[in-house]
Amino acid sequence: MRMLLVEDEPEMASALRAVLSRHDIVVDRAADLGEAEAMAEACGYDVIVLDRQLPDGDGLSLIPKLRAGGSRVPVLVLTVRSEIADRVAGLDHGADDYLSKPFAFEELLARLRALLRRPANLQTExxxxxxxxxxxxxxxxxxxxxxxxxxxxxxxxxxxxxxxxxxxxxxxxxxxxxxxxxxxxxxxxxxxxxxxxxxxxxxxxxxxxxxxxxxxxxxxxxxx
Structure with a gap:
């Protein structure tokens, strides 16, 4: 599996990459929206994990751009915002799942597996x-x-x-x-x-x- 991680905090990104790599996930990191959009267009990713609070704007703004370009890659949004309104906003923007910080790595892995089992990404088990x-x-x-x-x-x-x-x-x-x-x-x-x-x-x-x-x-x- 190849994943695009959109996360501006180096320590968080490093910790996620270390854990995910042990589960056969190749992780590319983008530190802001501009970099993320360019990388998503250039590479074929199986899933995108997207932080909301980025230096150049709200991470949610990336999702409509991806969908408008025809991409159906599943997107999991990470955020410190845990209010229902925030989760609804994420899903309404086209996110496939939403996970609030702090979170357990085991839950993130389980949610990634669940996303990749959905029909649009289904691979015979x-x-x-x-x-x-x-x-x-x-x-x-x-x-x-x-x-x-x-x-x-x-x-x-x-x-x-x-x-x-x-x-x-x-x-x-x-x-x-x-x-x-x-x-x-x-x-x-x-x-x-x-x-x-x-x-x-x-x-x-x-x-x-x-x-x-x-x-x-x-x-x-x-x-x-």
Missing amino acids: VVRSGRLAFDFANREARIDGEILDLTRRETLVLEALLRRLGRMVQRDALMEAVFGLDDEVQPNALDTQVSRLRRKLADADSGLILNGVRGIGYLLRETP
Whole structure:
């Protein structure tokens, strides 16, 4: 999952990124509305977490702009404002959910999972191919019921490939799925993650083969 976090407080943003990254969520941060709008237009995000009190205005003003541009990305609004009128205003502006500060990280994670289960963003919860079963809700891969031990980034690569199983996935799309804009990425970082995943799938006799086309992308398919 790739998330845009619109939050001007560096400490809050850093804490959220640290927690979310442990749950296989790639987090890009925007510090104000202008930056958020540009990033939302340039990148395909699965969800946006949006603070209301931003240096250049009310975060809610971003949502109508996104919707007017055709974006249906779910938006969860974070705010210190907890009055009913404030929550109603957020929902009326097009927000999909509303969470008041302070909040428990566990609740934020649960709300993000719920947003991604809604029909417009629905991904079959478990995909089976070869001997592998991948649970999108829990981001867990199993071979004949046994958990396949993958790192966070290997899991993100596998998830992105399974979303387009049997079709070529461009390198740029994989990079977006696995690495955040602020990550320091070495030139061969993606190839390293793919190579490790390929080896683990082969060692586990998963019934899947992961092929690459140099400079273009990667293809995951069932073994003939």
